[in-house]
Amino acid sequence: MREMRDVAVIGVGHTKFGLHTDKSLVDLFGEAALQAIHDAGVDRKKIEAIYIGQHGGGITDGTTNLGGFMAEELGLRGIPSLRFEGACASSTVAFREAYREIAGGWHDIMLVGGVERLLSAGTSVGTKSLASAVDGIYESNAGLTFPGVFALAARLYAAEYDIPLDELREKMAHVSVKNHKNGALNPLAQWYGKYGDLTIDKVVNSKMVASPLTLMDCCPMTDGATACVLAEGGIAEKLVDKPIYVLGAAEAGAGGIYRQKAEMIRPMTRIKSSKDAFEEAKLTPDDIDIVELHDCFTIAEIIASEAIGFFEFGEGADAVAEGKTKINGKLPINPSGGLIGKGHPVGATGTSQIYLVTKQLRGDMDPMPDELHVHGAEAGMTDTLGGDFSTLSNIILSVRRRGE
């Protein structure tokens, strides 16, 4: 492969996650995008292309084909403006592609982001939208929605690693307690100011959703938008004091769980995608100081932390129970609150993670409090899962250029 150019994140934007009944997908995206452009301090007209991650607009809003409308909203009519859809990973898939365009030499400055309206769509339409991301014939038609997918995964995890289910439920509850504690401190989060005092007992005894997962094992449905500005390395250095370099960006696709079966607790897409990202970045899991990963359910965080290689298979549940993934732990996972504490506006989640890791590596957490800051973090990673392990995207960011 030929030599690629350096690429850096130079600006980030993030709406409040929660309920936005008064804003369309275009309105919400515009808000995050203008924040990112302002944060980068770049002339809006220098943006050469827009890459958007969006999942369920056709179902929730009767709206597809959003690229052109987003360009128009930002006063950038006529530039290439593309929509990417890979379910919950939509915007990191878009991010990877934008990074590759700049690295490959096609563009110098691009805007990437994502948006979703799920909470305002209501539970019925929201569930329909989410369920469209699993197999349309053998899974969703059979009644499988995501709580069911991850309930199966939790049971498989308990069986495979010989953990009594009640014991696993307690370990999973540690993910919820940790992420809600973080999310309660994050003013961008849907659960800001709430559930900061959650306990293991409260998680285990909350309403059962899909056994063994209770309501507090699940992330909420959310409206929101996020965005970032990417630039070629040399340009980035001229524009901002602290460019955050993209060292690796990978994606892998495969069938959903009816094809992956026993693999679902060791998802091959995540193993492949994270390995590819590390290889490209010339880093290993040990080099990562902070992670924002896809905790759509408590068990999902545990599975992800193992498949990426942060913990051995079967040891992720103990790691969280032992506090290793707290903000002051060995490897802080989801200091923002993750999807569970922060909310999960599907199309916006990937670039939300990019926003959060960028803020951490810059050391400028505003508007989040310093309590959420992982001091001294120099390399961070995002992990975004689309569907039942069928789309996986991993991005590695650093304060240093590749090889430095």
Added chain:
Amino acid sequence: MREMRDVAVIGVGHTKFGLHTDKSLVDLFGEAALQAIHDAGVDRKKIEAIYIGQHGGGITDGTTNLGGFMAEELGLRGIPSLRFEGACASSTVAFREAYREIAGGWHDIMLVGGVERLLSAGTSVGTKSLASAVDGIYESNAGLTFPGVFALAARLYAAEYDIPLDELREKMAHVSVKNHKNGALNPLAQWYGKYGDLTIDKVVNSKMVASPLTLMDCCPMTDGATACVLAEGGIAEKLVDKPIYVLGAAEAGAGGIYRQKAEMIRPMTRIKSSKDAFEEAKLTPDDIDIVELHDCFTIAEIIASEAIGFFEFGEGADAVAEGKTKINGKLPINPSGGLIGKGHPVGATGTSQIYLVTKQLRGDMDPMPDELHVHGAEAGMTDTLGGDFSTLSNIILSVRRRGE
């Protein structure tokens, strides 16, 4: 911009367009993809990534997030597999991005394609799916669907160029007669063997859909899939006798008609996109020997032929009426039958055009008859429109490398 590598189409695949009640989106795409891989004579395992254009699966099939499922279907689990959505231009948007990945140096061999199920979805669901591509607040909510969009365009065309509406209706009818005549000869077309004897009178007097557009001014709703294999220039030359080089690939986005208003008969997205494609290809409209362009309605073909620069503004209607765009005319437009004669399975339409231009430039029309061949054609162009002029994509293909 740095020097880019050459990229060529080395294989193409195309299902029959029409009704496919018995096949899922994955089944249909798989059929076209395997054809393209076979046509390229490439080992399936050499395909490094899959880029798919798909529009309305969330609405028509309750299915999104198709990337991974497509990779699995082709026995290629774990490779990057992305879905792009830009309404009717979805698969040429995906094609442009794949071309850029190879040209930029990220990949050597990729599969691109598109798929849609509209006819089997039925008129109500199909119309809902299509209407989602216009503005979700100011247009579709106000009852605007695509026949309405292009009826407005036809009326604006008549007014702007001072053509009595009845006269314009006759001129538009020439597009329908020409494209149906071609489509009736194309075994891949939905209207194969039908409407070959259409007359101007029959078009003008068929059922009124949205005045002044009659049923025969409109393309049908269609199921189908198409695909192609792209490779880096040097690799392409080793694999096939006649690689068809991609000389230019452009995309432009802007708001829909409520933003473009009077521009709709001179759409800025198409003017920009085609200009960018010509610049990249270092060619002009005069260099193009054959065009497959977006005739979703008769007036749409006329507007497109002008905005790309093949005819002066206001002269496209005369050009078709004078026979200039027939297979033996000055510039053959839609020798395949176009969307009107061949059908319009939205996500598949862009790479259908790529398939058709590739076949023409290779001089190997099989399974289409030689009567549809534009003999001696060396450079061809595709034009795909998504929504009401909000997404535009143009690709230029040639038997020669850029600059040769």
